[in-house]
Amino acid sequence: MPYIKIEVTREEVTKEKKRALIKGVTTLVTEVLNKDPHLTHVVIQEVELDDWGYAGEQVSDLRSKGITADKN
Template sequence: MPYIKIELTREGVTREQKKALIKGVTDVIVDVLNKDPHLTHVVIQEVALDDWGYAGEQVSELRERGITADKK
C-alpha cells in the first residue's frame, strides 16, 4: 500500500491543482511500481509560511523581503 505525502507551503494551491497532483502521483506509482491505484494513498499537507524554514529563516520573512529559494 503506497502512501505518498506531499508537503507544500500554504500559498493558494487550488483544488484543481491538488486534484492534478493526486492523479499524477498515483499514475506514476501505478506505471513505475505496478501498484493498484485503489491501494495508493496521497496526502497533501499545506504548511503555513511561518512554519516552513529555509536557510535558517522563516519563509514568511524571506518572502516579505522578496527572497525565494532560487534567489538566495
C-alpha cells in the same frame, strides 16, 4: 499499499492543483512501481509560511524580502 505525503507551503494551492498532484503521483506510482491505483493513498498537507524555513529563516520572512527558493 503506497502512502505518499506531499507537504507544500500554504500559498496558491487550489483544489484543481491538488487534484492534479493526486492524479499525477498516483499515475507515476502505478507506472513505475506497478502498484494498484485503488490501493495508493496520497495526502497533501499545507504548512503555514511561519512553520517552514530554509537558509535559517522562516519562509514568511524570506517572502517579505522578495526571496524565493530559486533565488540566491
